[in-house]
Amino acid sequence: MPPLVPAISPRLRSKLRTLAKTQLKAVQRTYDTLLSLEGYSALSAAARKDIFSSIAFSADLWFQCLLDGTQPTSEVMDQTAAFARRRVHQNVPLRSLLRAFRLGARELWRTCTELAEADPALAHELLFDVSPYLLDYFDAMAEHIAEAYLDEQHQQARWRGSLLQQLYDLVFHAPDDTARFRETVEALGLDATLPRIALAVDLDLRDHAPSVREDALDRFALSAARHFEVKPDALVRVWHRERLVFWLPCVRGDSMTRNDQRAAEHAAALVRAEPRVRSIGIGLMNEGARGWAASVEESLKAVDFAPRGSRADDDENDNEHGDESGNEFGNFVRVHRFSSIAIEESVRSSANVLRYLVSLAEQLATEADLLATLAAWFASGQRRRQTAETLGVHPNTLDYRLERIETLLGAKLDDAQWIARLDIALKLRSATQSSERDGKKKEKKGRLGVKKAKRAAH
Known part of the structure; x- marks a missing residue:
């Protein structure tokens, strides 16, 4: 809970009451600064309106607590937590949210110092009574907001995991249920009509215990998203037949050939950056549950039937030698496209x-x-x-x-x-x-x- 409210003089109370009614300037300055922070600049118009309202609410609340000498009620604290929970779904990072609170506190203090410049008799009270309260108040509120944000993030992760499992079941076991497939994909915040390409990644996870393997996959997925130049949530992943499968969103309007080439180029960069990757198979662009499943099968075949690069196995006295020729992506062929074996497969x-x-x-x-x-x-x-x-x-x-x-x-x-x-x-x-x-x-x-x-x- 926020700290105890200090008693303030009638003279300062009168000034602060007037200031509370005209503090829109500080709210606007805070809002304008926030738009340059990560997660805030790309928000929709509706989300930006919500941000502005939350800044004004926080400023009004601080003035109200200081002027009334009371702490925020439980209902108000719940409302504040709701702001934090919404930021999770608006993809605003927690560090940006906490920075927003620091910026808000700074702007309110700047507004208060303007009172001291106009009336030096208030300077001592503002500095020694109001200033510590403002810092402690916003520190406590930031802690409350961080707890709400992290709790919502945890709930979202569990909810997203459940949706991903549902999507996995639909793609591989009920691909004709197009209505549920569309609902599930859209619930994940994705476009169900956007074509995707499946990538089957053969990862070396032998030194990862099962208990920490999921964390390793999370880190690898973040790296993959960077190399494929997509947001992490846009790169849908599942563990399928002992391989990590990604469904990579395609560029709408581009040809199958161009999307295939782009996926291969990005996969090659990922292979070079991640030594744990043994090989990557790339399926063909497709859409819908049945199309996603077909692309996965193609990506697995691309790995299973591709020529092997020459490299020693880890097994004692057991070396495998195959095609030693490289390709345009590296010294040995580790990125395999189904398009290269499409005729043989037909x-x-x-x-x-x-x-x-x-x-x-x-x-x-x-x-x-x-x-x-x-x-x-x-x-x-x-x-x-x-x-x-x-x-x-x-x-x-x-x-x-x-x-x-x-x-x-x-x-x-x-x-x-x-x-x-x-x-x-x-x-x-x-x-x-x-x-x-x-x-x-x-x-x-x-x-x-x-x-x-x-x-x-x-």
Whole structure:
């Protein structure tokens, strides 16, 4: 509660009563200064009106308490707390709110010192009686406001967590309930019609105990929001299939291609800044509950079927070597776009087409060096001289191998359709081999775990 009110002389009381009726100037000065603070400058017209009213209310209350010699009632304190609770939902930071109170106290004191300049006989009373009260009063009110603000923030976090869980259930288990999806998204303060892109982030959280993992995810989400240049609340997140999934808002009106490229560029910056990120998969732009779910599946496939960068595993005597080529985002490929494997994925959905393309690669695998030759030829942009140098063979040897590929498959390597077919066939084979390596690694880890358990038992 605010401190006890000091007794003031009739002369000062008369002056303060007049001042209380004309203190709009101090209120306006405080309001104008607040608009430059973080969280206040972007407020809507209605919110700004609420801010001005709360400043005037606080100033009137201080004068009323001082003139009446009474402390604020419980109803007034509840009203003051309500101002603080509204600031939470207006996205005004607590530090800005407390700074606003300090500014208000300063402006009221400046107004009071003007009385002393006009009537020096009041200076002693203002300095030694009114000044300490003003400081103690606003300190107590700031503490009351901070408690209300933090309590509302805690309640909002619990409420938001409940809404996010509801959103998760709708997207992955009831995507056709469009009405509830829209209601839930809008309750989170988001635009349900805005397209989004899903990002699946593979994070290394092995040294985080389950009890502190949520805090680690919160910190990472803040970092991600900075890199994607969006407000933290606009970056919706869930933990799904052992990965952290973000739904990133797209730029309305931009093409799918541009939004895809922008997401990849920002993801690359996040990878460089956050060493805990093993890889990030990026889905395609989509909207609605079913669209959000589809983008998540695409982002997961982008990670699961992408070429692996060359780096040592942490497991003892177990190194994984894959495609060592980098991309435009870094030395090793750690940002994977579904758009890069969209054609292969459409092929996977047709069993007959998939079998046909796999058979092309299998046919080449019957003769040594043909698959490696074709892969090198694609990697060099179908330039024969560069391919021969990469393989370390004579150009005539390369010509023979390419002719042999054409003969075995009945293909034409100057035909765009054959080039597309063989390129996809090689990518499908590479993805299959990568999955097989992962399966063998898991099997090996399982055997090592069993051996360690047996040794420990003995």
